[in-house]
Amino acid sequence: MSMNYREVGEPHSGGRYAEGINIVNATVQDLEKKGLLPDRFPSIEIETLAHEAWRLDQLKAEVEKQVLRYQEFGFPKRLKMTNEKFKDQIMDLVTLPQEKYKGRFDIPVIVPGSRMWLSQQYRSLGFDQSDRELSYFETSDYGGYKTPRNPSLVWMQDGRKYFGRYPSHLFMNTDPNFSEEDERVANIYDGVGLMVARPDLLKDHSVFLPGTTADYGPGLGYMILLKLNKEGRPALTMSNKNKYDLMGSGIATCGR
Numbered sequence: 001m002s003m004n005y006r007e008v009g010e011p012h013s014g015g016r017y018a019e020g021i022n023i024v025n026a027t028v029q030d031l032e033k034k035g036l037l038p039d040r041f042p043s044i045e046i047e048t049l050a051h052e053a054w055r056l057d058q059l060k061a062e063v064e065k066q067v068l069r070y071q072e073f074g075f076p077k078r079l080k081m082t083n084e085k086f087k088d089q090i091m092d093l094v095t096l097p098q099e100k101y102k103g104r105f106d107i108p109v110i111v112p113g114s115r116m117w118l119s120q121q122y123r124s125l126g127f128d129q130s131d132r133e134l135s136y137f138e139t140s141d142y143g144g145y146k147t148p149r150n151p152s153l154v155w156m157q158d159g160r161k162y163f164g165r166y167p168s169h170l171f172m173n174t175d176p177n178f179s180e181e182d183e184r185v186a187n188i189y190d191g192v193g194l195m196v197a198r199p200d201l202l203k204d205h206s207v208f209l210p211g212t213t214a215d216y217g218p219g220l221g222y223m224i225l226l227k228l229n230k231e232g233r234p235a236l237t238m239s240n241k242n243k244y245d246l247m248g249s250g251i252a253t254c255g256r
Contacts, residue, residue: 056096059108062197063094063153066110069196073124078116093153098255100182105155105255111193115149121192127226128235145211145256147189156186156194159207159250167210167223167251178253186252187211188224188236194252195226195234202228206249208239225249 067087070076076086090110097105112121161177162170169175170185186194191209194201201207206227213223222238227249229235 054096054108056094059096060091060094062108063090063110066193066196067091069199070110070112073196075112075116075121075124078120078124079112090151090153093151095153097155101155101255104161104183105157105253107156107158107194107197109154109156109190109193109197111147111152111154111189113150113152114147114189118188121189122236125192125195126234127195128229128233145184145187147187154190154193155255156190157253158194158198158201159205159252161253162251163205164249165251167208170210170251170253182256183253184256185210186254190252190254191224191226191236202226202234208249208251210251 064087067090070090071083071086076083079086081089093110097108162175165175167185170178186207186209188209188211190211191207194207206225209224209226225237225239227235227237
């Protein structure tokens with residue numbers, strides 16, 4: 001699947017930014033009709049399997065693949081575990097998703113947990129990021145979720161459900177597709193697992209992780225955005241709440 005600007009062209013209503021979003025969308029569509037706006041990213045194939053197609057053997061195979069990637073990145077060693085013990089602990093988590101997740105959270109993601117420093121986790125994946133920046137982040141979302149210390153299995157959608165949306169629309173419950181009862185915004189730890197499960201995802205679109213924020217003082221709030229930098233490397237960046245880069249970005253969320 002390839003993302004292009006046409007997918008952000010649907011009208012928005014409600015919220016303080018609706019008028020501005022619609023102006024931008026209209027401009028984008030006009031430029032595209034004139035052939036002045038190429039696709040932002042090349043077309044790539046992203047492996048996925050619909051919820052209804054998951055069988056237990058398929059799910060185990062997918063989780064084993066993620067375990068292997070974590071082993072290649074050196075996570076077991078940093079957690080002071082053998083590869084075998086690490087695999088056994090994670091495979092014990094394998095269980096089919098809840099029926100209500102069908103068509104909503106179709107990506108099984110192993111999140112390594114908070115025992116390991118965030119800087120180590122992202123550096124192990126080859127991300128360009130600052131240890132100093134990571135020290136400011138709060139990792140509880142507005143629903144009070146806190147990432148477990150040990151690995152967990154989380155069902156996610158990778159941002160395409162909320163492509164081109166403002167994160168604030170989810171927080172204020174103004175997006176009709178967001179259900180606070182069984183859905184939460186993804187945080188910085190979930191992002192690690194998503195990048196392991198879908199290593200080529202950022203070639204398609206950038207990913208907001210609004211469940212993690214950094215607060216430098218009144219009016220200086222930031223959210224996490226995973227994207228490719230100018231050199232084509234994956235980067236963990238901070239996006240000012242008042243200056244979101246919506247073009248080519250989606251908000252990742254998880255089932256509760």
